[in-house]
Amino acid sequence: MKLVYKGKTKDVYALENGNYLLKFKDDVTGTGGVFDPGANEVGLSIAGVGNINLKMSVFFFEKLKKANIKTHYVKADLNNNTMEVLPTKPFGKGLEVICRDRAVGSFYRRYGAYVGNGAKLPSYVEMTIKDDAKGDPLITKDALIALDIMMASEYDLVEKMTQEITSIVSSCLKEKSMELYDIKYEFGFYNDEIILMDELSSGNMRVYKDGKYIEPIELAKLFFEE
Numbered sequence: 001m002k003l004v005y006k007g008k009t010k011d012v013y014a015l016e017n018g019n020y021l022l023k024f025k026d027d028v029t030g031t032g033g034v035f036d037p038g039a040n041e042v043g044l045s046i047a048g049v050g051n052i053n054l055k056m057s058v059f060f061f062e063k064l065k066k067a068n069i070k071t072h073y074v075k076a077d078l079n080n081n082t083m084e085v086l087p088t089k090p091f092g093k094g095l096e097v098i099c100r101d102r103a104v105g106s107f108y109r110r111y112g113a114y115v116g117n118g119a120k121l122p123s124y125v126e127m128t129i130k131d132d133a134k135g136d137p138l139i140t141k142d143a144l145i146a147l148d149i150m151m152a153s154e155y156d157l158v159e160k161m162t163q164e165i166t167s168i169v170s171s172c173l174k175e176k177s178m179e180l181y182d183i184k185y186e187f188g189f190y191n192d193e194i195i196l197m198d199e200l201s202s203g204n205m206r207v208y209k210d211g212k213y214i215e216p217i218e219l220a221k222l223f224f225e226e
Contacts, residue, residue: 001013001014001015001021002014004020008027008029008041008042009024009025009027009028009029009042009050009053009203010022010023010024010025010199011023011025015084018087019074019084019085019086019087020084020085020086020087021082021083021084021085022082022083022084022085022199023080023081023082024050024051024053024054024081024082024083024199025045025050025081026045026046026047026048026049026050027042027044027045027050028042028043028044028045028046028049028203028217029041029042029043029203030042030043030044031043046217049217049220050081051078051081052201052202052217052220052221052224053199053201053202053203053220054076054078054081054082054083054199054201055078055220055224056200056201056202056220056223056224057073057076057083057199057200057201058073058076058078058083059172059223060168060169060172060200061073061200063168063172064165064168064196067164067168069161069164069165069168069196070190070193070194070195070196071195071196071197072085072086072088072188072190072195072196072197073085073086074086083199085197086190086195087190088188088189088190088195088197089188089189089190090130090186090187090188090197091144091149091150091154091187091188091189092129092147092149092150093129093130093131094129094130094186095127095128095129095130095139095144095149095150095186095187096127096128096129096130096136096184096185096186097125097126097127097158097162097184097185097186097187098125098126098127098128098182098183098184098185099123099124099125099162099163099165099166099182099183099184099185100121100123100124100125100126100181100182101120101121101123101166101170101179101180101181101182102118102119102120102121102179102181102182103115103116103117103118103119103120103121104117104118104181104182104206105182105206107121107124107126107182118181123163123166123167125158125159125162125163126138127139127144141155154194157194158187158194161187161194161196162185165185165196166180166183169183169200169205173207173223176222176223177209177210178207178208178209178214178219178222178223179207179208179209180205180206180207181205181206181207181208182205182206183204183205183206184204184205185198185200185204186198201216201220202216202217202219202220202223203216205219207219209222
């Protein structure tokens with residue numbers, strides 16, 4: 001294997017078959033030694049977090065596979081915290097796609113004059129440019145088209161896929177008496193086809209139970225409790 005990229009929470013290796021291997025680490029993002037999935041730097045290490053994030057990702061990727069939704073997932077080795085994935089090319093230098101079922105976080109901070117905190121939303125989709133230095137700024141459909149990052153038809157397809165995937169994730173959480181408030185994804189191209197990439201773990205979603213926010217690490221543990 002050849003190391004291609006050393007990330008904050010995952011390392012990426014090139015495999016001889018043309019695919020990539022993601023090595024999930026116990027490092028998590030945060031500031032001042034406090035875990036924060038939205039932070040742009042490694043803040044601390046938590047034993048076992050890499051394995052449970054991988055386990056959760058595999059669970060959802062397998063669910064999507066059964067629903068005939070294409071992803072970059074090939075297979076995983078939970079004993080070694082690795083996941084083999086297809087070589088997927090991101091949109092531009094990377095886009096984050098957020099689906100919001102409730103008005104919380106940055107959405108509420110932006111639009112609080114028009115909506116109550118926690119108000120229901122119709123699986124609203126928005127996109128941000130991946131740029132740590134600029135704080136991952138929002139970008140509109142028209143701007144994505146004007147900058148030649150995404151075509152209108154591609155935007156519409158990603159929006160549709162996002163809402164379909166969110167419905168599946170939300171249903172799985174409801175079975176465990178939890179509610180999905182929002183979730184973020186990344187999409188890219190494999191053989192000219194748009195597929196879901198990156199991971200699908202607790203750090204990518206905001207989930208509540210009995211009206212109380214569940215920290216990502218606690219969420220991952222609760223999700224697999226019988």
